[in-house]
Amino acid sequence: MNSITSATKYNNGQKNQVYQAHTYLSGGFIMRTLLLTGFEPFGGEKTNPSLEAVKQLDGLTFGDIAVKAIELPVSWDRVIPLIHSAIATHTPDFIISVGQAGGRAKIAVERIGINICYGQDNYDVTQNGEPIVPSGPDGYFSSLPVVSLAAAISAAGVPAYVSNTAGTYLCNYALYTLEHHIRTHNLPIQSCFIHIPFLPEQTTDKPNQLLPSMSLDSIVSALRAAIQAMAVPTAETAQVDATVAGAVTH
Structure with missing residues (x-):
């Protein structure tokens, strides 16, 4: 393995843009679907x-984007089959996976997933640093424009940055395997992973660690801002051509 795979061809040859090709029906956009995933609690936490x-955010719409949210298990064996099933069921245009990263103080939009898995899951299955895909590239860059998504979140008043490491646990696993599935099956889907801090109540039983936290309202606002940055407002439908190039840059 000596390769990092980019997402250029999955952005219609324009790696600096969210792909926003639309078809009109009766004067309006066909809604696009965002699959939004969150993990069950892990590591002894009561919540995630x-x-x-x-x-x-499940069931909400943002411009031309409709959100479908699902829960993922913290399981090496189960998480990817569940995501693949959700893709088959909902045929999303975008996927944003969200995960907890205790110790981080800001929203972290992940740039890359690496081909390593490490740690014990909720079901006593342990990975010891093996490649996720033995014949796969060293890494996959997120196919959504992470710089602009982080900027949109920051502009909404929630601290955010682009992270260059998603770790080696289930969050990185989800990012890497999802991008691998998209590329190897040539799916018209863009995806990324967003790490979020602990909630304040998760730090109260760890007083000696001085861990940062963020309110749930702020986390939800961050995700809203990211989605809104990807969407075409339906109020502007009449002024936009049938094929729209997004203005969000990487």
Whole structure:
């Protein structure tokens, strides 16, 4: 392995843009679907803010984007089959996976997933640094424009940055395997992974660690801002051509 795979061809040859090709029906856009995923609690925690946040956005629409949220298990064996099933069921145009990263103080939009898995899951299955895909590239860059998504979140008043490491646990696993599935099956889907901090209540039983946290309202606002940056407002439908190039840059 000595390769990193970019997402250029999955952005219609324009790696600096969210792909926004639309078809009109009766004067309006066909709605696009965003699959939003959050993980169950893990590591002894009673809650996972990623799951709580995506639940609040399930069923909402942002311009021409309709949101479908699902829960993912913290399981090496189960998480990817579940994502693949959700792709087959909902045929999303975008996928944003969200995960908890205790210790981080800001929203982290992940740039890359690497081909390594490490750690014990909720079901006592352990990975010891093996490649996720033995014949796969060293890494996959996120196919959504991470720089602009982080900028949109920051502009909404929630601290955010582009992260260059998603770790080696299930969050990185989800990012890498999802991008691998998209590329190898030539699917017209763009995706990324967003890490979020602990909730304040998750830090109260760890007083000696001085861990940062973020309110659930702020986390939800961050995700809203990211989605809105990807969407075409339906109020502008009449002024936009049938094929629209997004203005969000990487």
